[in-house]
Amino acid sequence: MSDVALGGWSFAVLLLLIFLRMPIGLAMLVVGLVGNVLVNGSWTPLLAQLKSLTYESFSSYSLSIVPLFLLMGQFATRGGMSRQLFDAAAALLGHRKGGVAMAAVGACAGFGAICGSSLATAATMAKVAIPEMRRFGYSGALSTGCLAAGGTLGILIPPSVILVIYAILTEQNIAKLFLAAVLPGVLAALGYMLAIAVYVRLRPDAAGRRDKADREERVAALIAVWPVLVVFIAVIGGIYLGIFTPTEGAAVGALGTGLIALANGALGPRALIEALLETAVATAMIFFIVFGAAVFNTFLAFSQLPQELAQSVMEAGLDPWTVLAAILLCYLAFGCVMDSLSMILLTIPIFFPLVSGLDFGLGPEEFAIWFGILVLIVVEVGLITPPVGMNLFVINSLSEDVPMSATFRGVIPFVASDILRIIILVAFPSITLVMLRILY
DSSP states (O other), X not given: OOHHHHHHHHHHHHHHHHHTTOOHHHHHHHHHHHHHHHHHSSSHHHHHHHHHHHHHHHOOTGGGHHHHHHHHHHHHHHTTHHHHHHHHHHHHHTTSTTHHHHHHHHHHHHHHTTTOOHHHHHHHHXXXXXXXXXXXXXXXXXXXXXXXXXXXXXXXSSSOHHHHHHHHHHTOOHHHHHHHHHHHHHHXXXXXXXXXXXXXXXXXXXXXXXXXXXXXXXXXHHHHTHHHHHHHHHHXXXXXXXXXXXXXXXXXXXXXXXXXHHHTTOOOHHHHHHHHHHHHHHHHHHHHHHHHHHHHHHHHHHHTHHHHHHHHHHHHTOOHHHHHHHXXXXXXXXXXXSOHHHHHHHHHHHHHHHHHTSOOSSOHHHHHHHHHHXXXXXXXXXXXXXXXXXXXXXXXHTOTTSOHHHHHHHHHHHHHHHHHHXXXXXXXXXXXXXXXXXXX
């Protein structure tokens, strides 16, 4: 068997191991180790490579941003910020038809701006929003569907751990990727709210009404979220004003959310230790997946599969937009069996070189950023695509009286909104790049 064929078959073996419930990081590590030995003919080159690869994988300065953003999310979760964000959004939108569900989406967007994790955003906001939607007569399908979709804003609206990993893999500027994600993230939140508005008009019995908050209630709710806004503005503004790097911004964000949680009386010694331990566990999991992907991708490089695949596409003369559409469809399929981080780590070393040589009318940096945002959005859709979207199971487990079939039905309008947004962003790259072009 040729090295290229060996690289191709490795994906089938990897998927088989994942189906057999082997952890994804371990599956990539095992396949990568065995593949390296088969390609090189002995263990010696592999052992020599592991000597440096282990250090290089974990000593990256850019990767230090990951635990800081995770710690920021832990402090935000424990500090009651999800409740404050939801109350503020509900005070502004709750009286409208479907307004409490819209408020949940808005609060998810706000929480995503200080969390960076889809599953954490979905789980945290569900604990706050589901009881409120139940109280005002919202159906289980709409309640769980909007929160599963809203949770995906955690990895789209900066800061985003997935964008950091993509930036490292493609050697792009993290700050520029964060900036490019802002407008698509806002469009996502608005698209979800529009989907709710259409849903409750087609199904009037799916949502009740909440009394309109008076002026004093709205002002009080908005005042309560000013610390969250200060942290977000300090982190994002500081990065783009050149006051500090993205890593330093993550440290500022973690400190800010920690102080807010402390001021709210939610960060005693025990809570602090729990936050640090959970951050350490999540960081170790991510770093292990990163290491497994590094070993697997080194094997793919030795097999020449990415290079041969890119060359074949170039020689076939396929339309660039057809190739891009095929790649985005692949991500939708991968979302049925993988989490977002694993998809990015596994596929970007294959797909990015493949499409980088195609002509989309953009410069290399603009293309890399545009492609990264598209990939992030499609990965996000995979998290809520039935039957195995991870966010669906997280939300459904927190609302045990709602059948899974109802959650599947409830998320369909939001998946449709996502697909429409993908089409728009593919057709008009300038939407993603406009803020980048203005500031840079």
